[in-house]
Each structure stands twice: as structure tokens, then as C-alpha cells.
Amino acid sequence: MRRPAPVDRIRRPRRRTPPTPKGRIRRLRRRIAMLFGLVSALGLVGMAIIAVQGDNTSWRAQVETELRLRTSEFAANLHYDEDGDLEYPDPKEGEYDCPPVTLFAGSGDQVSPVAAPHRPCLVVPATALRAVAAEAGREKDAAVSTTTTANGHRLRLYAQPLAVSGTDGSGAVAVAAIDISGNLDDHERLALLLSIACAVLVAASAAASHWLAGRAVRPALAALDQQEAFFADAAHDLRTPVASLRVLAETGLRGEADSTEVMRRTLRQSTRMSELVDDLLTRARLRAGAVRLDREPLRLDQLVDTVVADTPTDGHRVTVRTEAVVVLADAGLLRRAVANLLGNALAHGHAPGQPADIEITVASDGTVAVDDAGPGIPPEQAESLFERFRSGKGSSGLGLSIAAWVAHAHGGSLTVATSSRGGTRFLLRVPVQKR
Structure with a gap:
């Protein structure tokens, strides 16, 4: 029996699932963080490059200035003897030994040393000296170069053509040398420190941008x-x-x-x-902070009496014991909180088929206690009672949640405990107006 020829499956392009609103917000956070971090990194790297280049230009200019002054001082003491021969300027022995200055005579590439330091502090390669002197003589202008000694030291050479008129008509070039190993080490150390600091700051900037984007x-x-x-x-x-x-x-x-x-x-x-x-x-509105508290002095005992009078009891018994007390609160929100506590007690504070027996007490310290004689609340449910979808009888508990929000918004509290009547006791506390 022949098997049917395999049919090539047509691969359909996968449809990308559109991002959720939270996904879009998190993507926006990542983009903000990346943009802020990139801008900060570019700024820090740019400033580090400018600082490194500025330091490099500064120390090189300082070295060349020192060498130029050295050759100028040497040229000021240059003179010829009676026979027209150049004499090495030697007002004091060893004065031009450190930094060493060497005098070359000749024209173009044909230059040769005619005077050298007595005891130079630097051993300069002769080929490097001759090369920079020949360049200065050929170009009729100052020339600079860098060379390395046998012991690894880096030297900066500066050749300056001198305006002299000897009997042979040849020119002269003074070449000064200085050790720049210390300058290069300092420059490399600065570049390394700036690189490390830049990396640390970029990392800190990325973390800060991530945090700020999260806050945003x-x-x-x-x-x-x-x-x-x-x-x-x-x-x-x-x-x-x-x-x-x-x-x-x-x-x-x-x-x-x-x-x-x-x-x-x-x-x-x-x-x-x-x-x-x-x-x-x-x-x-409470959770969004859209409710603005309109605080005003009001009689808490009268507010509770009004709430009880306006609430249909449907055969349940409600006893009110009050003391005169003035609190600073929003009348509408506080009335809603007390009504929710009373409604919760009327709905759940009694056995099935039995009327509720509720007692409300208003104390002079700004507390409203609502006691019932119902079955009570298990201890494991007490902590989560004021959250949404939490109650002992299937209700969502929005009334208790609103009452808790109102209490906290006024700087007070709402707690639950076991009542002396055998049921549940809700205790609402609000600040008393100071006299």
C-alpha cells in the first residue's frame, strides 16, 4: 500500500500578541531608562575624552615650552672665538648638563655635533639627536621628536636652528632633551582613573535612570x-x-x-x-486619592444618632450610648463609615432567623464602638477583614474597606475584636478637635 506523498506544510507567520497595558508601560519604562542612560553615558564619555586630550595637550605644551626656553638660553650664550670657530657656551661647568643641550653645525642633512654636555643627566641616542637636528636644519624651523632609551625611558627632543654667522657660513642647531616618562605615566594614570570613574558613573546613571523611570x-x-x-x-x-x-x-x-x-x-x-x-x-475615589477631605468641627455623637435614625432596622434592636465629643472630620465620609459599620452589624451580627442586638457607644476620646451578639469573626479572618472580597458571610466587604479607608484618611484607625456581648466589636477612632 502506497503512502500518500508528504504535503509541505505552509508555515503561517506567527501573529504577535499585542502587549497588555502593563506591558506597554513597562516597555516605556525601559525605553526611558535606556534613553536617559545613553545620554548620560555619551556626556560622561565625551567629558572624559575632553579631559584626557586636554591633559595631554597641556603637559606636552609645558614640556616644549621648557625645551624652547632651554635652547634660547643656550643660544644667548653662543659665541665664536677669534678664528671664527663656534665655542661651547660654558659660563659655568655643568650648567647645560641637565637637561642636556647638544650643538650641531652644518647645513641640511649634513650636520654633526660640535659641542656636547660635560656630564649629561640623560643618555640620548646619537641617531635620534642627529635626525631631529637634520630635520630642523633642513626645514629652517624648530623640530620635535620622541625617542626611547635603552633602559625604556621616553625622551622628548627639541631642535632649534640658531642664527649665527661663522667663517664657514654654516648654520647651527641646538638640540635639548628631557625625560617625559613621568609625564606619560601621570597621563596614563589619569586616563585610567577617568575610564574607571566614567564606567562607575555610567553604571550609577543607568541604575538611577531605571529607578527614576520606575518612579515616573x-x-x-x-x-x-x-x-x-x-x-x-x-x-x-x-x-x-x-x-x-x-x-x-x-x-x-x-x-x-x-x-x-x-x-x-x-x-x-x-x-x-x-x-x-x-x-x-x-x-x-478613595484609592485614587480623588476625594478631598473637607474637615470641619462636628459633634460625633449627633452624627451617630442621625445615622442610626436614618437606617431602617427591620425589626433589629439598636442601642446607642453617647458622650458629647467634637471631632475634626469630613461629615459625609464619616457618616458613610459609621453607616457601613452599622449596616455590616445588621447584616452579619446575628444568628440566622434571629433579630440582631447591636450596641453603639460613642466615647469622649473620639471612638465609636459597634458591638453585636452574633457568631463573631474567626481570628484567622480578622487581619484580612478590611480587604476587598473578605468577610465571613460571602459579602465583598466593601463597606468595611471603605470604613477603614475613611478612618486612615482622617489619621485614625479601624480595628476589630471580640465583643463582650459574644459577637464582634468594631472600634472606629478619629482625632478629637483640640481646644
Whole structure:
């Protein structure tokens, strides 16, 4: 049985997955860091090159100036004897030994030494001396060169043509030499130090640019996280009431229940949905820092009484014990925090099928204690109770999260503990106005 001929597979180009918003922000961070680091590196390298070249030009100019002065001093003492022969200027023995100065006579390439130092401090190769002297005699201008001695020292030679008029009509060239090994060592040491410093600064600049770029994009990442958190909160909290509204609508359409009861339950679900949306928006604005605190002196005990009076208890018992106290706070946000604590106690602070027994206490130190006689909160859930999607009965816990944010925004706190009534005790603290 013949096998079918293999069919060449057509390779389709892979589609690149578009980057996520966080991926784009991180890519922007890398580009900012790379651009900042590149500009800093170019600047540092450029300054290092300028410094090295400047040092090289400076010490070479200084050496050549010293050699020029040396040959000029030598030429000032140059003279001829009665026979017209050049005499080595020797006002004092050894005066021209260090740096050594050698006198050449002749024209063009035909030059020869006619006077040399008595005891030169440097041993200069004769070929190098003759070569630079011949160049100066040929060009009728100063000439410089660099040579290396047998022991590895680097010498700088400077040849200066002299304006003399001997009987033979030949010219003269004075050649001075100086050891530049120390200058070269210092220059190389400077170049090495600048290279190391430049590398360290470039690395530091790259790290700083990475850090600064991170700081620059951090608000964008935080805003993106807040947006994702808001969408997650909305999806989590609105899913249940939306599903309930759909079931009620289908029930009403089929006529399986009394229309008045359906409408009543629909109204209750829509009210709950409205409260959830309001809580979501408030929490998102708090996290984004968009809520500006309008602090003003207010009676905390009166605010709590108003909240309790405006909250439907639906057969639950709420006892209020207050002391007169003035706090400096935002009335709207603080009212929302107290209402959320009371609503949480009414919803979860009692056994199923039993009315809640809640006690609210306002103390003179600016604390509001909400105690219930419900089942309480397990210790392992107490630490994460004020985070979103955390509560003991399936609720998202947005109300407690908002209450905690309000307390912290005022410089206070919200803690949870076991109540003396056997249930849960929430303690909200806000700063008292100083007299």
C-alpha cells in the first residue's frame, strides 16, 4: 500500500500578541531608562575624552615650552672665538648638563655635533639627536621628536636652528632633551582613573535612570491597578443582584408569582444594586486619592444618632450610648463609615432567623464602638477583614474597606475584636478637635 506523498506544510507567520497595558508601560519604562542612560553615558564619555586630550595637550605644551626656553638660553650664550670657530657656551661647568643641550653645525642633512654636555643627566641616542637636528636644519624651523632609551625611558627632543654667522657660513642647531616618562605615566594614570570613574558613573546613571523611570511610570501602573481593581469589584458585587433581577423579571413574565411581590423584591434588589455602585465609586475615589477631605468641627455623637435614625432596622434592636465629643472630620465620609459599620452589624451580627442586638457607644476620646451578639469573626479572618472580597458571610466587604479607608484618611484607625456581648466589636477612632 502506497503512502500518500508528504504535503509541505505552509508555515503561517506567527501573529504577535499585542502587549497588555502593563506591558506597554513597562516597555516605556525601559525605553526611558535606556534613553536617559545613553545620554548620560555619551556626556560622561565625551567629558572624559575632553579631559584626557586636554591633559595631554597641556603637559606636552609645558614640556616644549621648557625645551624652547632651554635652547634660547643656550643660544644667548653662543659665541665664536677669534678664528671664527663656534665655542661651547660654558659660563659655568655643568650648567647645560641637565637637561642636556647638544650643538650641531652644518647645513641640511649634513650636520654633526660640535659641542656636547660635560656630564649629561640623560643618555640620548646619537641617531635620534642627529635626525631631529637634520630635520630642523633642513626645514629652517624648530623640530620635535620622541625617542626611547635603552633602559625604556621616553625622551622628548627639541631642535632649534640658531642664527649665527661663522667663517664657514654654516648654520647651527641646538638640540635639548628631557625625560617625559613621568609625564606619560601621570597621563596614563589619569586616563585610567577617568575610564574607571566614567564606567562607575555610567553604571550609577543607568541604575538611577531605571529607578527614576520606575518612579515616573508608577502613577500609571497604580492607576491601572486601581482600574483593574474597580472592574473586579464591580464584576464581583454586581453579578449577584443582576442575576436576581433577571430571575425576578423572568418570574414576572411567566406569571408564577404575585406581581406586587415581584415588584417589591425588584425594588429591594435595585436599591441594593444602587448602594453597591455607590460603594464601588466611593472606594475607587478613595484609592485614587480623588476625594478631598473637607474637615470641619462636628459633634460625633449627633452624627451617630442621625445615622442610626436614618437606617431602617427591620425589626433589629439598636442601642446607642453617647458622650458629647467634637471631632475634626469630613461629615459625609464619616457618616458613610459609621453607616457601613452599622449596616455590616445588621447584616452579619446575628444568628440566622434571629433579630440582631447591636450596641453603639460613642466615647469622649473620639471612638465609636459597634458591638453585636452574633457568631463573631474567626481570628484567622480578622487581619484580612478590611480587604476587598473578605468577610465571613460571602459579602465583598466593601463597606468595611471603605470604613477603614475613611478612618486612615482622617489619621485614625479601624480595628476589630471580640465583643463582650459574644459577637464582634468594631472600634472606629478619629482625632478629637483640640481646644
